[in-house]
Amino acid sequence: MAKLHIITVPDPLLKTKSVAVELVDDDIRKLLDDMLETMYGAPGVGLAGVQVGVPKRLLVIHTARDDESKSPIALINPEILECSEDMRLHEEGCLSIPEVYAEVERPASCRVSYVDRDGKPQEMFCEDMLSTVVQHEIDHLNGVLFIDHLSKLKRDMIIKKYLKAQKGETVD
Numbered sequence: 001m002a003k004l005h006i007i008t009v010p011d012p013l014l015k016t017k018s019v020a021v022e023l024v025d026d027d028i029r030k031l032l033d034d035m036l037e038t039m040y041g042a043p044g045v046g047l048a049g050v051q052v053g054v055p056k057r058l059l060v061i062h063t064a065r066d067d068e069s070k071s072p073i074a075l076i077n078p079e080i081l082e083c084s085e086d087m088r089l090h091e092e093g094c095l096s097i098p099e100v101y102a103e104v105e106r107p108a109s110c111r112v113s114y115v116d117r118d119g120k121p122q123e124m125f126c127e128d129m130l131s132t133v134v135q136h137e138i139d140h141l142n143g144v145l146f147i148d149h150l151s152k153l154k155r156d157m158i159i160k161k162y163l164k165a166q167k168g169e170t171v172d
């Protein structure tokens with residue numbers, strides 16, 4: 001396995017829509033393994049292909065790593081089938097926008113279809129933290145960042161602060 005470079009805002013690739021994976025082969029499985037290692041090293045709980053510069057519809061997630069009953073999941077061509085009306089608020093961050101956190105409201109649970117690393121179609125019910133993470137990651141495949149869920153005013157403020165911090169200037 002190899003650690004990959006994670007691209008960050010304002011890289012325009014983060015705003016592009018990723019393309020479907022046509023065939024789940026060894027190259028795809030190697031990419032998923034490398035993405036997992038990259039995610040663990042960051043560390044993070046989810047990572048989409050586009051974040052390592054590969055705009056394909058695939059992602060890895062591992063929430064609650066201290067809970068041994070939960071293993072990492074790789075989702076290829078994931079799609080949200082339905083969402084709950086109940087919402088949940090969570091302070092999100094993103095490996096592509098380091099050091100930035102903001103509360104985002106998303107459906108508290110959702111059902112997702114995807115293809116697994118063996119190329120088999122699967123369905124999964126997600127709730128709580130997993131629901132938030134899976135929606136955050138699927139957003140990446142559509143060129144959407146968590147800050148896009150905030151008001152324009154708040155988003156502009158966050159981006160300005162972020163870009164200043166990247167340049168090493170004092171943030172006020």
Ligand SMILES: [Zn+2]
Nearest residue numbers: 093094095096
């Ligand atoms: Zn993210």
